[in-house]
Amino acid sequence: MYSSGVSTSERLIESTRELLWERGYVGTSPKAILERSGAGQGSMYHHFRGKPDLALAAIRRSAEETRATADAVLAGPGTPYQRIEAYLLRERDVLRGCPVxxxxxxxxxxxxxxxxxxxxxxxxxxxxxxxxIVEEGKEQGGFAPALDSSEVAAAVVATVQGGYVLARASGSPAAFDAGVRGLLALLAPRER
Amino acid sequence: MYSSGVSTSERLIESTRELLWERGYVGTSPKAILERSGAGQGSMYHHFRGKPDLALAAIRRSAEETRATADAVLAGPGTPYQRIEAYLLRERDVLRGCPVxxxxxxxxxxxxxxxxxxxxxxxxxxxxxxxxIVEEGKEQGGFAPALDSSEVAAAVVATVQGGYVLARASGSPAAFDAGVRGLLALLAPRER
DNA sequence: GTCTATAGAACGATAGAC
DNA sequence: GTCTATCGTTCTATAGAC
Known part of the structure; x- marks a missing residue:
């Protein structure tokens, strides 16, 4: 339930966002959305054409938020290695996983x-x-010139996404942290 | 539908395994299992107590199969690096993802x-x-002694699990391959 | 814009005949 | 062991009053 002061359509989107995060699309019913948002059946179908339409609005918002959160860290200060390190080590609700x-x-x-x-x-x-950022690091000498920037980037993103899998399987964030530290060790500049 | 010659309970487990792989637990209904297996309602509730019980049998089988498939490659010939490389590069139906x-x-x-x-x-x-295997590699000199074996292992497994995420998002196995190649480049022995 | 009422289908399970 | 019939609930959506 949300406190008033926010529009109904806003509450619907935000409740859907949470439920998609917790239960996925298949596991999220309009009924559950209505209960969480405090809206009625009629309101939902007034503002949205149906479940897919509302889900699309919620997914777009999660996508935006994810990009903004990542960019806030990636655009930060430090060497390329330090910026990627900051992204990998940033605070996360690991067991919730990635909403996107x-x-x-x-x-x-x-x-x-x-x-x-x-x-x-x-x-x-x-x-x-x-x-x-990896490309910058290659130019500045922090990363080996032989590395393929987009492949390393894929490994970084995959480690995060896969880290969530390991953490949720074990019921503990430790596995996520282990994967991230392992990758950072492999990524660390050899000479400074 | 399965050809005859296999027991009903076997067909139920195998159909459930496929559906859990494709649609997950929440997205898999008893009805869908019955249709795919060709079994009737009564048969399913005779052999299994219900959906969770049948799912457990199916998940256990997928777990066993996953371990066997991985071990077949990891126990293969070559240096530690080559065995991990073989695991990462082994043929996969990438877009299907990991059943476990x-x-x-x-x-x-x-x-x-x-x-x-x-x-x-x-x-x-x-x-x-x-x-x-990473530990072996440290002893043999292929991997740097400073590496934490279990952290590197977590990064390897996470890259695979996350690779599936990237591939399914883009609708192409290319992203999985990129992540794996990125990790292998970081993991590669510097001196031989 | 929001409400309640209603709809047809699918969900997960049980009963009881054969 | 397998079948059909049935159950109460939930799913997603529509209708129509207010």
Whole structure:
């Protein structure tokens, strides 16, 4: 339930966002959204055409937020290595997982190009953003020139996404942290 | 539908395994299992207590299969680096994802200790198995002695699990391959 | 814009005949 | 062991009053 002062459509989007994060698309019912948002059946179908339409609005918001959160750290100060380190070590609610990445395991999201698009764009943006930083690092000498920037970036993003998998499997954030530290050790500049 | 010659309970387990892989636990209904297996309602509730019980049998089988497939490659010939390389590069149906890892995004699996246990055990086994190989590599000189074996192993497993996420988001196996190549480049012995 | 009422289908499970 | 019938609930959506 949300306190008043926020529009109904806003509460619907935010409740859907939370439920998609916790339970995925298949596991989220309109009924559950209505209960959490405190809105009635009529309101939901007034503001949105149906579950896919509301989910799209929620997914787009999660995508935006994910990009903004990542960029805030990636655009920070320090060497390229330090900026990637900051991204990998930033505070996360690890056991909740990634609100965007988790949707890739949802068959109905993957089957619908409109729903999949924001997910694809977000992870693609992240890989490109990090690849640019790796490229900087190659120029500045922190990273070996032989490295393929976009491949290293893919490994960084995959380690994060996979770290969530390991953590949720074990019920503890420790596995996420281990993967991240392992990658950072491999990524660390040899000579300074 | 399965050809005859296999027991009904066998067909039920195998159909459930496929559906859990494709649609997850929440997205898989008893009805869908019955249709795919060709069994009737009565048969399913005769052999299994219900959906969770049948799912547990299916998850255990996927867990076993995953361990066997991984070990077949990890126990192969070559240096520690080459064995990990072989594991990372082995043929996969990338867009299908990992039948075990994908279950970590299923709220009902994570909430049920019995269903989560085989998932946890499998990923834990895999990390331990790979950590042992990294340890060998440290002794033989292929990997830097300063590396933490279990952290590197976590990074390897996370890259695979996260690679599936990237691939499914983009609808192409290319992103998985990129992440794996990025990790292998970082992992490669510097001096031979 | 929001409410309640209603709809047809699917969900997960049980009962009881054969 | 397998079948059909049935159950109460939830799913997603529509209708129509207010």
């Amino acid at each position: 990445g988790r949707l890739t395991m949802d068959p109905d999201v993957i089957a619908d190009d409109a729903l999949r698009a924001p997910v694809d764009e977000t992870l693609d943006w992240l890989r490109t953003r990090i690849a640019g | 890892g994908r279950l970590t995004m299923d709220p009902d699996v994570i909430a049920d200790d019995a269903l989560r246990a085989p998932v946890d055990e499998t990923l834990d086994w895999l990390r331990t198995r790979i950590a042992g």
